[in-house]
Amino acid sequence: MNLHEYQSKRIFAQYGIPIPRGEVASTPTEAREIAGKLGGKVVVKSQVLVGGRGKAGGIKLAVDKDDAEEKAKAILGMDIKGLTVKRVLVDEAADIKDEIYLGLVIDRARRRVVMMGSSEGGVDIEEVAATMPDKIVKVAIDPCIGFRSYQAMDLATALGIPKELTRSFGQIASGLYTAFVENDATLAEINPLVVTGDGKLLAVDGKMSIDDNALYRHKALADLRDPSEEDPYEVEARRFDLSYVKLDGNIGCMVNGAGLSMATMDMIKLYGGAPANFLDIGGGATAERVAAALRIILSDQNVKTVLINIFGGITRCDEVARGIVVALGEVGVTTPMVVRLVGTNEAEGRAILADAKMDPATTLAEAAQKAVAASKA
Amino acid sequence: MSILVNKNTRLIVQGITGREGMFHAEQMIAYGTNVVGGVTPGKGGQWSVGVPVFDSVRDAVRATEANTSIIYVPAAFSPDAIMEAVDAGISLVICITEGIPTLDMVKVRAYVDQSDARLIGPNCPGLITPGQAKVGIMPGHIHIPGNVGVVSRSGTLTYEVVAALTARGIGQSTAVGIGGDPIIGSTFIDILQLFEEDPETEQVVMIGEIGGTDEEEAARFIRDHMTKPVTGFIAGQTAPPGKRMGHAGAIISGGKGTAAEKVQALEAAGVRMAKQPTDIAELVAANIGR
Numbered sequence: 323m324n325l326h327e328y329q330s331k332r333i334f335a336q337y338g339i340p341i342p343r344g345e346v347a348s349t350p351t352e353a354r355e356i357a358g359k360l361g362g363k364v365v366v367k368s369q370v371l372v373g374g375r376g377k378a379g380g381i382k383l384a385v386d387k388d389d390a391e392e393k394a395k396a397i398l399g400m401d402i403k404g405l406t407v408k409r410v411l412v413d414e415a416a417d418i419k420d421e422i423y424l425g426l427v428i429d430r431a432r433r434r435v436v437m438m439g440s441s442e443g444g445v446d447i448e449e450v451a452a453t454m455p456d457k458i459v460k461v462a463i464d465p466c467i468g469f470r471s472y473q474a475m476d477l478a479t480a481l482g483i484p485k486e487l488t489r490s491f492g493q494i495a496s497g498l499y500t501a502f503v504e505n506d507a508t509l510a511e512i513n514p515l516v517v518t519g520d521g522k523l524l525a526v527d528g529k530m531s532i533d534d535n536a537l538y539r540h541k542a543l544a545d546l547r548d549p550s551e552e553d554p555y556e557v558e559a560r561r562f563d564l565s566y567v568k569l570d571g572n573i574g575c576m577v578n579g580a581g582l583s584m585a586t587m588d589m590i591k592l593y594g595g596a597p598a599n600f601l602d603i604g605g606g607a608t609a610e611r612v613a614a615a616l617r618i619i620l621s622d623q624n625v626k627t628v629l630i631n632i633f634g635g636i637t638r639c640d641e642v643a644r645g646i647v648v649a650l651g652e653v654g655v656t657t658p659m660v661v662r663l664v665g666t667n668e669a670e671g672r673a674i675l676a677d678a679k680m681d682p683a684t685t686l687a688e689a690a691q692k693a694v695a696a697s698k699a
Numbered sequence: 700m701s702i703l704v705n706k707n708t709r710l711i712v713q714g715i716t717g718r719e720g721m722f723h724a725e726q727m728i729a730y731g732t733n734v735v736g737g738v739t740p741g742k743g744g745q746w747s748v749g750v751p752v753f754d755s756v757r758d759a760v761r762a763t764e765a766n767t768s769i770i771y772v773p774a775a776f777s778p779d780a781i782m783e784a785v786d787a788g789i790s791l792v793i794c795i796t797e798g799i800p801t802l803d804m805v806k807v808r809a810y811v812d813q814s815d816a817r818l819i820g821p822n823c824p825g826l827i828t829p830g831q832a833k834v835g836i837m838p839g840h841i842h843i844p845g846n847v848g849v850v851s852r853s854g855t856l857t858y859e860v861v862a863a864l865t866a867r868g869i870g871q872s873t874a875v876g877i878g879g880d881p882i883i884g885s886t887f888i889d890i891l892q893l894f895e896e897d898p899e900t901e902q903v904v905m906i907g908e909i910g911g912t913d914e915e916e917a918a919r920f921i922r923d924h925m926t927k928p929v930t931g932f933i934a935g936q937t938a939p940p941g942k943r944m945g946h947a948g949a950i951i952s953g954g955k956g957t958a959a960e961k962v963q964a965l966e967a968a969g970v971r972m973a974k975q976p977t978d979i980a981e982l983v984a985a986n987i988g989r
Contacts, residue, residue, distance in 0.1 A: 428801055430911040431916070538774075538775065577855075581854065584856075585934045585975075605854070665838060
């Protein structure tokens with residue numbers, strides 16, 4: 323789960339990381355009031371969960387409160403990469419002398435949390451990684467020992483942090499690590515970490531992602547989830563414990579198991595079609611969950627045909643078939659469907675579906691070919 | 700021969716009185732796996748599916764001389780269950796549970812690495828040596844004994860491939876599901892090495908997917924250390940970047956972990972890559988008797 327900039331920075335502040343003064347507004351009037359309170363120049367920043375807000379015109383500098391109201395008016399309601407801006411963060415404008423990148427990720431190959439720093443702050447770190455990889459300094463952190471001050475010193479030296487700021491930098495780096503671990507983050511970054519004109523460090527922008535699997539022990543963070551920022555189909559799928567990812571094609575897919583789901587999509591592509599979604603109904607799915615899955619697939623207007631591919635192990639083909647029948651009864655579908663049921667209770671499953679108008683397939687290749695043909699009919 | 704599990708496996712089931720644990724314990728016993736006991740804290744002294752239940756892994760090991768443990772406990776308790784098994788001297792721990800927080804696994808993996816124990820999973824289907832021991836949730840009947848080693852990050856996709864091998868009469872030495880999480884106990888390299896050393900394994904099938912760099916590292920290992928033929932497949936060629944495809948570890952992030960990169964690395968290491976999973980059995984068949 324991704325957090326908004328203002329949410330991430332509020333968490334950082336709890337761990338002693340200095341952030342600009344500022345508040346969130348959802349109307350231009352509120353933005354004006356906040357700017358008035360802050361006094362001086364402010365930055366009006368759209369709060370949407372996508373990168374490239376600045377380039378899209380979603381971040382603007384305002385000279386006073388009147389200007390802040392104008393800028394907020396322009397930004398609120400704006401569309402950035404398909405998301406509507408509903409809130410802006412009004413922050414005191416920083417006097418930027420230098421910009422640094424500081425971030426934490428879980429490095430899968432090293433099996434460690436890794437702190438990354440770069441003197442090239444303020445730009446996309448992936449871009450830096452691609453074009454100037456030697457500009458990124460990495461420090462791996464032992465999970466049993468934690469982040470040590472010598473590691474902060476190493477980073478400070480490599481990043482060219484002025485001597486008088488190394489102590490402050492150490493506190494920020496250590497605070498960021500603690501924030502990362504205590505909140506079960508998968509990403510925490512300050513970009514940029516600014517050296518101000520009056521010689522202080524300030525986390526001007528921030529980003530955090532929280533491990534979905536750990537939300538059960540972070541109730542307050544789980545409550546921050548904003549379903550209006552997510553694909554409505556994906557929100558609905560989560561309600562039924564289904565893994566669903568919306569794609570651009572027209573062949574709806576319902577499969578059990580993540581690997582087989584991906585392989586089924588790949589087969590569709592290989593035979594010249596385009597999958598409309600990834601959907602894994604999981605192991606041992608009930609008829610109710612299967613019905614929900616089919617409803618979600620069919621509510622996508624792009625879907626011209628549906629491919630159901632089930633390799634029964636703990637998942638029982640008869641249970642899947644019952645779910646399909648329930649869903650068909652509810653929505654009265656005319657969409658052509660190709661179904662392949664193999665494994666546990668496959669004969670019972672096929673018998674249940676005998677009356678439904680579905681095209682049976684025996685092999686995965688046959689199923690994919692039939693679905694692609696139907697999608698082009 | 701085979702790797703990791705066989706007739707000498709003495710298995711305990713952690714979480715044996717739970718719904719999943721009990722169901723799969725029964726299935727494993729029915730397959731012929733030597734299940735010697737189970738563990739559920741607070742239920743020591745009871746019996747479940749015909750085997751004794753113990754309060755702790757330590758008690759179970761003392762009474763049964765178990766050498767392998769399989770874990771079916773909820774994600775919140777799994778890290779503890781893994782470490783308890785390792786601490787009690789179990790040499791092979793298989794964790795089926797899905798949904799363990801990644802930072803918990805960072806710690807668990809560091810702990811396991813300090814011991815002599817081996818961890819398979821989490822978020823995996825387990826492993827099977829056909830005709831000897833099924834330690835997992837896979838349908839046993841689709842496997843037959845033979846000489847092809849199978850290693851995979853996936854569950855059902857592996858069943859699909861194994862069933863196709865079996866349909867051609869090609870048996871498996873051992874099939875190992877290493878799991879779909881970002882941090883897992885045993886990686887491709889660990890299992891490939893065991894297959895390379897196992898005299899009964901003549902060739903290997905490796906099924907990877909998007910996310911991480913395990914396949915790329917495996918490619919280097921295959922190039923430098925493997926003499927047996929390897930046939931491969933990578934799932935997720937159509938997966939969009941930045942989205943988790945079911946498995947917590949199946950995500951292309953920062954442009955890294957794409958199927959194309961992995962296919963290229965494996966091909967360069969001499970692995971015969973299948974364009975679709977249904978081609979694997981044919982590629983394997985072509986290697987037999989060479």
